[in-house]
Amino acid sequence: MNFRTLILIGGVGIALHGCTSIDSFNSDSVKNFTSPQELIVQKNINAVNGRAKEYVYSWGAKQSNKEIQSLYPRKYLNSYCSAKGGKFSLLHKSSMSLVKNQWDKKLLSTYSSVKQGIGAYKCVQSDGQSWIVSIEPVSERKLDDGSGTRMVALQTKIMTAGDAQKFYSSANSSNNSAAKKTTVNNQTAKNTASKAVTPKEVEVKKEVETKKETKPTPELPVKRSVQVVETPQQQQLKYYVAARRDLNSGKNQIAACNNAQRAYNYGKLQGTEGTKVYTESGMVVARCLTSVPSYSSRFANSKAQAVKILQNLANNYNHAGAKNMLRQIK
Structure with missing residues (x-):
């Protein structure tokens, strides 16, 4: 042993x-x-x-x-x-x-x-x-x-x-603090390890960042508000509707007559409602020239202009309302 x-x-x-x-x-x-x-x-x-x-x-x-x-x-x-x-x-x-x-x-x-x-x-x-x-x-x-x-x-x-x-x-207090510190240290170590890169990766990353800095920022296209372009037919109808509304309500009569004149000035436009809007606008203008003093006073011979419009509507478009109004004026 x-x-x-x-x-x-x-x-x-x-x-x-x-x-x-x-x-x-x-x-x-x-x-x-x-x-x-x-x-x-x-x-x-x-x-x-x-x-x-x-x-x-x-x-x-x-x-x-x-x-x-x-x-x-x-x-x-x-x-x-x-x-x-x-x-x-x-x-x-x-x-x-x-x-x-x-x-x-x-x-x-x-x-x-x-x-x-x-x-x-x-x-x-x-x-x-x-x-x-x-x-x-x-x-x-x-x-x-x-x-x-x-x-x-x-x-x-x-x-x-x-x-x-x-x-x-x-x-117990120290233990809780130590546990938190350990958790933070472990997380930091993990983050450090995950972020570790080779010198080559650092060089490439630096080069990419440099390119990003020197690359000119493209100009952003200017955002323009979209404007809806109205057709002549739409504009004519808009003026006519506004004229009828204001004239019938008794408000803004001068503005109503001006809108009626604008609608009538478009003439007869193509479309199913083109003729009607044109002729009815003419009737409103004739009414303004004969019944709205604040508007008719602006013209030297408002009655003659009204007759001319009504004759156009009666002869060329066989407008019954225009014929009836002509008889009343004469």
């Missing part, structure tokens, strides 16, 4: 001894301790120097039947509380703020063997005394022996109610 083999056997023996001593731990074996702090020290719940102590929280696939050690600190203190006739309950949930490595924290948060044994617990004893213990993970690692065993370092500490409130309030 060489020295290396001897060391290996010794290490296994120590590990087995630790498991055996923990398994035999019960309420009767702790009831004689005067305080939870004495229990922590005497049972080596922390490391010898008072710092965090490592416990197995996962034995790996090949040793999954073994008992998990990461719940032992809580089990110790719960047993002591029960031995004092007390009630042991969770006071503050752990945010694992002492775990600095975010990936370690993320991994530990997936194991119930860790989450169920950490946080701040309060014990109210039957004699009225109460105390608070904080059990917090500090770090995590995997053993190098190929077994897949993973260890978590737990710090167990007695706290006052004020200290516990202050620590866990601050821890």
Whole structure:
């Protein structure tokens, strides 16, 4: 047996001894301790120097039947509380703020063997005394022996109610800020990676941007309002309708007569309504020359002009109204 083999056997023996001593731990074996702090020290719940102590929280696939050690600190203190006739309950949930490595924290948060044994617990004893213990993970690692065993370092500490409130309030606040910062950093890293380009791409991009800057901006065509061009027939009809409307209403008689004159001046236009609009416009003009003083006074011989228009309509278009009006004038 060489020295290396001897060391290996010794290490296994120590590990087995630790498991055996923990398994035999019960309420009767702790009831004689005067305080939870004495229990922590005497049972080596922390490391010898008072710092965090490592416990197995996962034995790996090949040793999954073994008992998990990461719940032992809580089990110790719960047993002591029960031995004092007390009630042991969770006071503050752990945010694992002492775990600095975010990936370690993320991994530990997936194991119930860790989450169920950490946080701040309060014990109210039957004699009225109460105390608070904080059990917090500090770090995590995997053993190098190929077994897949993973260890978590737990710090167990007695706290006052004020200290516990202050620590866990601050821890939760810091943890939220750290989580946001990590998210932002991860997103920034992704964006940086996605934006990374080769020198050639930079050169091509620069050249394209230069071309964009020097390329003259094409002039936009001037948007012109669309004007609807009316046909002569439409214009003639518009003037005639306006003249009849205003003259019949007794308003704007001069404007009405002017519109009638404009419509009549177009002459006979082609179209089904061309003749009618022309002849009826002439009748309105004749009426203006004989019955609208404000309009007829503008002409030296308004009656003669009216007769001339009526004769044209009667002779050339056989207009009955024109013939009747001629008889009235004579």
